[in-house]
Amino acid sequence: MKDKSIAAVMEKANEPLRMREFPIPEVKEGCVLVKTLASGVCGTDVHCWRGQVKMPLPMILGHESVGTIDKLGTGRSADSMGEPIAQGDRVFWVAGHPCGKCYGCVVLKDTTVCSGRRAYGTSYSCADYPYLAGGYSEYVFLTERSFLFKVPEAVPSEAAIAFGCGFPTAVKGFEVIGGVRPGTSVLIQGAGPVGLSCVVLAKLGGANPITVMGAPQARLEMARRLGADHAIDIAPLARPEDRVKKAREVAGEADLCIEASGFPGAVAEGVELVRANGRYLVMGVFSDLGPAPVNPSIIVRRNLKLFGSVFWEPRHLHEVLRLLALYNDRLKLEDAVSAKYALENATQALQDVEALKCVKAIISPCAA
Amino acid sequence: MKDKSIAAVMEKANEPLRMREFPIPEVKEGCVLVKTLASGVCGTDVHCWRGQVKMPLPMILGHESVGTIDKLGTGRSADSMGEPIAQGDRVFWVAGHPCGKCYGCVVLKDTTVCSGRRAYGTSYSCADYPYLAGGYSEYVFLTERSFLFKVPEAVPSEAAIAFGCGFPTAVKGFEVIGGVRPGTSVLIQGAGPVGLSCVVLAKLGGANPITVMGAPQARLEMARRLGADHAIDIAPLARPEDRVKKAREVAGEADLCIEASGFPGAVAEGVELVRANGRYLVMGVFSDLGPAPVNPSIIVRRNLKLFGSVFWEPRHLHEVLRLLALYNDRLKLEDAVSAKYALENATQALQDVEALKCVKAIISPCAA
Amino acid sequence: MKDKSIAAVMEKANEPLRMREFPIPEVKEGCVLVKTLASGVCGTDVHCWRGQVKMPLPMILGHESVGTIDKLGTGRSADSMGEPIAQGDRVFWVAGHPCGKCYGCVVLKDTTVCSGRRAYGTSYSCADYPYLAGGYSEYVFLTERSFLFKVPEAVPSEAAIAFGCGFPTAVKGFEVIGGVRPGTSVLIQGAGPVGLSCVVLAKLGGANPITVMGAPQARLEMARRLGADHAIDIAPLARPEDRVKKAREVAGEADLCIEASGFPGAVAEGVELVRANGRYLVMGVFSDLGPAPVNPSIIVRRNLKLFGSVFWEPRHLHEVLRLLALYNDRLKLEDAVSAKYALENATQALQDVEALKCVKAIISPCAA
């Protein structure tokens, strides 16, 4: 077993990540040391790197990762669902840790609104124990609090990581709204990992038609491959009214509209595109980019239901892996991983994701 | 039986209503002729009169009324719930008529989004049969399509009409959101008939604390009488941030926020006042007064649920009358009727309601 | 236009149906005369014929039928969803008529529990106007109260009728429970039209695995063709404990169990097969065949949810036709029609259905 790990460290916003070496802490009771196979480069990582998210520095980014177990602390013989685990097994771990004792955790029983929530790759500085918390690192050290799930044998690691945290985010959003049923018409705003995950869930659930609005072409192409009946390129549709008009022409009224774009203005447009008594799931606008001009009289007169949804819980990742075990044979999500970077090229990965150059980018610190 | 009826007619927007006489049509099979005891003056009537609502003229306004049965057509021996009715009985009728064959009526099974919805007092011109459709009239002629419910013996007519269509509107809104439970904290924006009805429903359901924001003082006083724990006068709180700050100080975070104000901006404020995982019922902004600057990142990060709700169905009026039969002994809603007008003073009633001079105004075309 | 119609009439329980001729009433305003292409032979028809269901005689059976419009009364230019209709168009009509004024219809807004419900083919004697109410007849006369939907061009009539009233029954049941989501494990008790419709809905919704328990082999074979992962023949499993054991071995615990068998005992077994926090949809046991020994401590200790569901409403038939338009290309439900009978052989059809000789039997009074 190695006692040191190389990681790509963000020391200052907007500056290239620096390769640094860390001592690997002792793998005590309940802890797990994993060798990182693949760590997704999430849009949030870009926001972090650009200084738009408050976080302690220095930081090893990377909050959606798959790795092989290098060493198990005593007492850790099973994953969070009781599946036996051993050295060499592939696992996907949950980056977020709730506090377990706030109003959200206890009374609302919803750790996605935990007021003391911390997450690997976004809230633990690598200056502090256990140092190796983010996925842009050869090794990641999981403390005894971490949930982790074995990746099913038949599921390629790249399929598991393909939409990263976007997939469990979408699973949780679908749970919040009660899902779709066969024949539900769905309009999805945004073709990034969250939007594409919604295409998968909508398609598996028999929704029809499924329309995606987004950019660029490569992502729309992936949307079509995953089952979208229509994919609207928003590049030439500069004005909100153009987008609304086009969406109506192509998709008609939607039983369900999903905002997975990250742009506040999308919400104002989406409200106009939902059918009477329809539902609107808003997941993308996580960062506070200010208000959008929403017309509440539409919400009233059409009996609309809007559901915000943020983050996800361990069970949603469990569901992702279960769905992949059942359906990845035909989904082949690994095809969405369109760019792979060595650890030392992590900065380039961030830049490429920012420029929307890839459907999904991953960093591969270690070979399998 | 009389064969003519006097009614107050709106011939042109903004002009005084004119007293005119109409022939009473023959009371054919299934129809009912009622003598109007009390017709509420709804805020919507003011919007109609001010020309802000598209409607055919000339029009007899009045869509929330109680009257005594003057004549029953053959085959009408029971109200819409099977209660026997006879000449002299007091009834409350449903003004709205759905088309019964649109997507809303058939597929959504929700007549509140019927695309062919028409209503007595807002969509039937008195130039056409059955002429006497609005409540600002001595007699109202109910066709065979009309739902009507007997007013329970113990319920004063003025209690039944006190919050007019605002009460079933609130009942339907509460149905949409799944109601409150004991201990739910509720913040209500608006102290008109809809807002006050929400106070009643919240109080009956054990909500605590109940906070109302509105104006003027007489309405806030009524809110307190009905059980509001706090009533915030918004008159001195000119800016949105002042109102949000004050509401937070007084009410903390609300498990449930209810918009019953009619002002788009209230929605932007309300979104900031709901607790994580909380609900926001938006009912007041019926008229299209343009957009409000809503911040969707709050909706996302707090997992908020927003529910628009418009109109109501016959069962909601049935529930209103049932609740009054059970609880009006202690509610004494008749006390909310703070101004009564003879039919010939209907124009004055509209002006006084517009000026918020009364908690609730009614027109009494006929003595009981 | 013909002025007479031949029909197969049930004059007495258990006796052969008799071919009789009826005058066709005048097609007045709002009415529709249809020429019957296919009328399903439902298990309920057998119960009716065996005298197990109270009904007025003489009766033309047949409550699930597709026909071509022969004549439209004035004012009927569209189906119940506003689709234009004309002579020669194929339509599927709703047999049931709610009263519209009972507690169920008005307060519960659910016509499936209407206390005055009547239906073509089960409650209108052919001794009374409009005589031609049941589908075992060359012509059926639809009064102005009847809901009817155009059959989409691409959907074969036999696909539309393949599971008869079982399909909208299943659609309504799925609505009641909130449907399935991708990955939901489903166990279906019964392989008749309702059970097979549930296979279709579960499969379209991504449920996995789907297990059906039933008989005979032909129906289990159809279940497999429609997407069931497992089909358990209950013929050799005589005792409840054998069936429970086998189901557990094959399907494990079910997130959702569905009773579509008609046998009270199935409910006692099903309760043992649902996972903790799981749902149990009970639809099959319509006829009162007495109690079953259900163990309530299982319901309590596993937090089970049981949902009874009876009948359906027009919108559920609309959804059936919409789903067929979308998915019958791959479902090919017409293949489930395994036996077709001329009108004069209707008695034989009833006997064959009783003996479970067919997956689905239809009577075809007229060629298309």
Place this chain on the structure above:
Amino acid sequence: MKDKSIAAVMEKANEPLRMREFPIPEVKEGCVLVKTLASGVCGTDVHCWRGQVKMPLPMILGHESVGTIDKLGTGRSADSMGEPIAQGDRVFWVAGHPCGKCYGCVVLKDTTVCSGRRAYGTSYSCADYPYLAGGYSEYVFLTERSFLFKVPEAVPSEAAIAFGCGFPTAVKGFEVIGGVRPGTSVLIQGAGPVGLSCVVLAKLGGANPITVMGAPQARLEMARRLGADHAIDIAPLARPEDRVKKAREVAGEADLCIEASGFPGAVAEGVELVRANGRYLVMGVFSDLGPAPVNPSIIVRRNLKLFGSVFWEPRHLHEVLRLLALYNDRLKLEDAVSAKYALENATQALQDVEALKCVKAIISPCAA
């Protein structure tokens, strides 16, 4: 601080509890030592004592208790909701401990169906650390895993303990069914702590009428005091059909029926008493006392919904304390504590509870 505690120990089923002395373990990090003010004698305790529940012996019974903090381990400065706590404060602790890593805990996110659930007073033998787990003891030792909530100042300890674990059980059951709304008619089977807690919740929520069926008179009297409109003594109603008939006469059909009796047969009766589309909450039949003859055709034909509910989670106890803080001024639940026993009389307490001699019995190991 004392270093020993006296406790009443169950060494063998059906034998008198024996007073024994235990060493008090060191109060390490996160642990809490409490001095027991009051420990409820639950019906489950009687079942345990009678050997009907599998449990390790010797055992200190008592799973619903209030005490004062005697010593706080380091790091425990707040209760489970973040309220500061200190020596001398009164707290109510959660007896149950989920495993946190089973299908129920992780995937269903519902610790009430945890497959590894253990609870103070029913699953920890006093032969093992921390020895003092049950409430029939001067001192109780709470490990770092225990949830505990401060009892609000204004709430008497006896009010907090009055319905013991029955109150949070009822709160959770009401959560499962979505609660009541003003005017919901409720029929409650059983007048023990769970049934009486349901009266409280139904009354606070505006349900009307509220009918309780049970025995003996003292409990029915308490039901009336808490707001039941009708209380039916089942003592003279020996046969199921008598009870059903009486309930129908008194209460009509119930929108909501609640089984809180513990008798399987009650479920068969309750199914007949629920209105079409109504709900039936089954909570009482926890112990497996065998099946009841339930007629599933009633469930189908009336679209009934049955909900089983077992146990509760920390947030439900938090809600109990919050409701008491709001409403105990008028509820005065302390009046339900009709019998208090010294620790050495615990055996007598069990016998009296078994004989239904008290509304609620408590054991008071220490004076306040």
